Amino acid sequence: MEECACLCSVGSSRGCRCPQKRQRPVEMAAADGKRAPAKKHIEGDVAAWCCAGSGGIASPMPAPHCSLQDLPVEMLVEIFAWVPGTHLPRLSQACTKFHHILHIDSIWRRRCHEEFGVRENLQNLEMMGMSYREVYAKLFPYRNIxxxxxxxxxxxxxxxxxxxxxxxxxxxxxxxxxxxxxxxxxxxxxxxxxxxxxxxxxxxxxxxxxxxxxxxxxxxxxxxxxxxxxxxxxxxxxxxxxxxxxxxxxxxxxxxxxxxxxxxxYLPPRHPDDLIRPGLFQYYYDAFGLKIAMLSFHGKYARVTKITGVSKKTLEIHLMRRIQLRDGEIFHNFNELSRVVQEIDEQVIREQQQQQQQQQEDGTEESQGHGWQSPAQPSVGESGAAALEEQPVPFVLPVGVRSRDQNYPQTCRMCFYGVDTVTLPGLAYHRRFPGVFILFDENHFGFIWLEAKYFFLCGRVQNSFQNVEAPSPQAFLEMLKNIQSWFT
Missing domain, CATH: 2.40.128 (Lipocalin)
Structure with a gap:
């Protein structure tokens, strides 16, 4: 027996058109030249009931003679309006009815709104003598920009x-x-x-x-x-x-x-264990206006990658090498702060040299840098929750340290060893500036160049952006590598 799966009586006053409901089980058996058994009577009644009950909702087994074309136009318009615009042209080729329905402008109005953020009303568009279907067709070639x-x-x-x-x-x-x-x-x-x-x-x-x-x-x-x-x-x-x-x-x-x-x-993906929410930050690098950089987390490291400006600038923060603040007293003594950072820096250089030597002996390729781990990995050590629970300590600029921005926070939560690498355009070498990465709060961090005695304050960009999610952590990582290669 063929089960009923039609969408009966939806938006129609003619009732069910299902053959199983119009024929009784005995009549169906007579058509085959034999009498149906009792079980067939029961199955026929169940089939008729599944078609007429529940407001015409389809059963799990669709019948070949029931199709989407049986729905009223108003319902098909509502359904098609939720279909991505890339699929609608092929859908219009299914039949003449669908072709005519897909010329209804309310479908394309929703597609323009959902996919491109167009919020103009229909009256404004009619005054221009255009349709949303035409607007969508003109937007579509530029969707990737x-x-x-x-x-x-x-x-x-x-x-x-x-x-x-x-x-x-x-x-x-x-x-x-x-x-x-x-x-x-x-x-x-x-x-x-x-x-x-x-x-x-x-x-x-x-x-x-x-x-x-x-x-x-x-x-x-x-x-x-x-x-x-x-x-x-x-x-x-x-x-x-x-x-x-x-x-x-x-x-x-x-x-x-x-x-x-x-x-x-792409904006960096976020992980619950990140110290703060990654994203875009702005800071004063010189006297010629604000610059923008991107903060991202990569396992044991965080990176601040410069986005705008002339020179290449990449700050690498070692999250496993935390500097104890001792109630902020270390900031009052610049010599003590320099000694702590110098000891860590010498240890990091020795470890990197040993790693490079080991790689040469093993015949493996040289590492592209500690910070190029996948952003999908959780940060090791302090989690984002721990950073929020950390008790703030007083912060003051050490004596002799200059800063373009004097309106910095008066307390901070954590400090880490970091290295800022700067490369000027047209030059084959780069300068390396060890220093202190200072986490103030969710929206502010800073860095002290110890050798140059200079302090940068970075504040989160408050503007919101659309279409900035990376399709995968690997795609974001590749983008960061490309940013560095563009400067060389």
């Missing part, structure tokens, strides 16, 4: 956030400020815009230049990167001023600015 990017000029890197603004896609470029505290909001200015309201195709406009007058820009999109090209001569006037403000060299070749490369940035 939404999120955070690092703009890679030859001598300067900065942050770009690409978002959907109404019926445009805008690339907002980070602009450092000289008058903002590290805990304040970061500032952006529009760099480019993709207009989606054009009748034929989306138009890419450049908004850079001295007067920021929009003009055409060519865009080429690849996996995890895209490039733009613009021939406007205003860039040649604007760029030297921008770089001179940042303390970098002046570029005379305008073509180096006309071709711009953007590389994908």
């Amino acid at each position: 939404l999120g955070l990017w690092q703009l890679d000029n030859e001598y300067y890197r900065t942050l770009v956030n690409v978002v959907v603004d109404g019926f445009c896609i805008t690339g907002w470029k980070y602009r450092p400020s000289l008058h903002t505290h590290v805990g304040g909001p970061i500032h952006f200015k529009p760099s480019f815009r993709i207009r989606l309201t054009e009748r034929k195709s989306a138009t890419v406009e450049c908004m850079e230049g001295l007067d920021s007058r929009p003009h055409n820009r060519h865009m080429q999109i690849q996996k995890d990167r895209f490039t733009t090209r613009c021939k406007n001569t205003d860039h040649g006037t604007d760029l030297p001023t921008w770089l001179r403000e940042e303390g970098g060299p002046v570029l005379e070749d305008r073509q180096q600015y006309d071709w711009l490369t953007y590389r994908r940035l």
